[in-house]
Amino acid sequence: MDRVSTGVKGLDNMLNGGLIAGRPYVVTGDPGTGKTTLGIQFLLEGIRNDENVILCALDEPPSEIKANAQGFGFDIDSVRILDAVPDIRSLRRGGPILDIGTVLDFQTMRDVREIRPSRRMGTVEVSIHSVQKMLNQEAQDFYEDEGESYSRVVVDSMTALKMFGMGGEDHRILIQSFMRFLAEWEVTALIITELQEPEEIDTDVFLSRGEIRLRKEQSKNRMVRGVSIEKMRGTNFDESIRPMRISSSGIEVDNKGRFGADK
Amino acid sequence: MKKSERLKTGIDGLDGMLTGGLIPGRPYVLSGPAGSGKTTLGMQFLLGGLTKGERVLFVALEEPVNEIRLNMEALGLDVGGVEVLDANSDIRRYEPSPVMEISPKRWVQRMRDISVDIRKTTRFKSIVVSVHSLQTTLQHEMRKKNYSRLVIDSLTALRFFCMVGEEVGLLRSFIRFLSESKVTTLLVVETPEVYGLTPEIFLARGEIRLHKIRESNRIKRMISVEKFRGSGHEEKTFQMEIKKGKGVVILAPP
Numbered sequence: 231m232d233r234v235s236t237g238v239k240g241l242d243n244m245l246n247g248g249l250i251a252g253r254p255y256v257v258t259g260d261p262g263t264g265k266t267t268l269g270i271q272f273l274l275e276g277i278r279n280d281e282n283v284i285l286c287a288l289d290e291p292p293s294e295i296k297a298n299a300q301g302f303g304f305d306i307d308s309v310r311i312l313d314a315v316p317d318i319r320s321l322r323r324g325g326p327i328l329d330i331g332t333v334l335d336f337q338t339m340r341d342v343r344e345i346r347p348s349r350r351m352g353t354v355e356v357s358i359h360s361v362q363k364m365l366n367q368e369a370q371d372f373y374e375d376e377g378e379s380y381s382r383v384v385v386d387s388m389t390a391l392k393m394f395g396m397g398g399e400d401h402r403i404l405i406q407s408f409m410r411f412l413a414e415w416e417v418t419a420l421i422i423t424e425l426q427e428p429e430e431i432d433t434d435v436f437l438s439r440g441e442i443r444l445r446k447e448q449s450k451n452r453m454v455r456g457v458s459i460e461k462m463r464g465t466n467f468d469e470s471i472r473p474m475r476i477s478s479s480g481i482e483v484d485n486k487g488r489f490g491a492d493k
Numbered sequence: 494m495k496k497s498e499r500l501k502t503g504i505d506g507l508d509g510m511l512t513g514g515l516i517p518g519r520p521y522v523l524s525g526p527a528g529s530g531k532t533t534l535g536m537q538f539l540l541g542g543l544t545k546g547e548r549v550l551f552v553a554l555e556e557p558v559n560e561i562r563l564n565m566e567a568l569g570l571d572v573g574g575v576e577v578l579d580a581n582s583d584i585r586r587y588e589p590s591p592v593m594e595i596s597p598k599r600w601v602q603r604m605r606d607i608s609v610d611i612r613k614t615t616r617f618k619s620i621v622v623s624v625h626s627l628q629t630t631l632q633h634e635m636r637k638k639n640y641s642r643l644v645i646d647s648l649t650a651l652r653f654f655c656m657v658g659e660e661v662g663l664l665r666s667f668i669r670f671l672s673e674s675k676v677t678t679l680l681v682v683e684t685p686e687v688y689g690l691t692p693e694i695f696l697a698r699g700e701i702r703l704h705k706i707r708e709s710n711r712i713k714r715m716i717s718v719e720k721f722r723g724s725g726h727e728e729k730t731f732q733m734e735i736k737k738g739k740g741v742v743i744l745a746p747p
Contacts, residue, residue, distance in 0.1 A: 461528025
């Protein structure tokens with residue numbers, strides 16, 4: 231089974247050489263733990279290897295993701311992006327509700343500048359199955375135009391869709407179909423997600439082939455960051471929580487260090 | 494019930510914890526959190542039957558079967574002889590297109606014949622698995638082949654994706670169906686980080702539970718028998734490991 235580098239060396243070491251290619255994984259953690267940054271580093275690693283990569287933005291506007299990435303000195307210009315961040319809801323009654331698939335298209339990060347303004351007529355609605363259909367179309371178009379396939383996809387994030395985005399239909403079945411879609415596409419995917427209640431099973435985490443959990447704790451008067459692998463199918467992995475840092479050049483994991491050792 | 498009538502699980506130490514093995518022909522729950530070793534232990538249970546010449550069936554509802562095969566091979570378990578029913582639903586299309594139910598002719602295969610590449614949803618139709626179609630398929634297969642051991646991996650997936658709307662009633666009926674079939678079944682159940690009594694545990698005749706405790710420098714794994722109708726059982730929790738070439742190994746068993 232081929233391995234794919236996460237773009238973070240210490241994390242690759244924890245995984246015994248990287249993620250098993252072609253499977254969907256989740257990155258979990260509270261807000262501010264570095265999930266998006268890890269996603270970006272994973273995509274940049276692909277670009278360094280001349281792979282084609284997609285960022286599917288569902289929470290944070292791409293213009294902000296781009297600005298934040300530039301803050302780390304990351305050049306993400308060649309990342310393909312689907313801006314599926316929901317619009318401001320039109321408060322006027324009776325305005326049309328538009329499926330994202332009918333109004334949006336993929337862009338390259340290079341062309342992302344300002345935040346996309348909400349439409350004046352109607353509100354763009356995002357659902358997991360419209361995202362699935364758009365990714366599927368993009369995969370086919372890209373193959374026809376370039377003769378190449380995508381190999382890495384980041385979905386940032388599933389949290390909002392899990393919390394609000396699935397009126398009426400059974401969201402567990404929609405997520406199952408989406409995970410099956412990613413697996414059949416044979417991309418290595420990172421799905422960024424926040425865990426819901428500890429008494430509940432999160433469908434995306436449940437169906438993922440592995441979970442990378444980012445942690446932060448307050449220790450005396452400073453923050454201690456850590457990373458652990460909670461599950462990883464088909465391979466051995468480092469079972470410790472390892473210390474992690476977010477420096478000016480991104481995430482670094484010390485896979486020899488002890489979490490909380492310097493408290 | 495006499496010891497000779499017990500079904501050996503095939504996992505060293507677990508039979509001791511069960512005072513000789515499982516009572517055959519009944520459904521049991523195998524529970525535990527993500528990554529605790531449930532699929533691996535389920536596979537060892539089937540291999541335990543294969544080595545005695547029994548027919549065994551693995552029902553995959555959660556993971557693509559090619560990945561299960563690759564994962565088990567990476568762990569050094571030779572699962573080639575296990576029969577597997579690929580009961581994973583296809584990608585849904587969200588547009589009018591024919592929906593087919595699974596059919597046994599198409600899906601029961603030996604593990605060794607499973608392609609290493611994922612099966613792709615066909616262009617024009619999607620196969621959707623409901624508990625009814627699964628039950629019909631299993632009924633048909635069991636009449637033909639006389640399976641003695643069955644693993645449902647997982648009952649959680651069956652409940653989440655194939656029983657929309659009326660989970661508890663359908664679960665009860667599915668477990669009743671398994672008991673009438675007289676096959677010894679392990680029902681894999683994923684447990685959340687905090688959990689109490691669930692309907693599947695209530696309905697099953699026993700529960701083998703895997704535990705995973707996160708310590709800062711390792712994951713501690715343990716196994717216990719929580720419930721076993723019609724038999725005494727070991728009440729202690731035992732430490733276990735997942736080892737290459739062996740799978741789940743219980744340390745210092747009774």
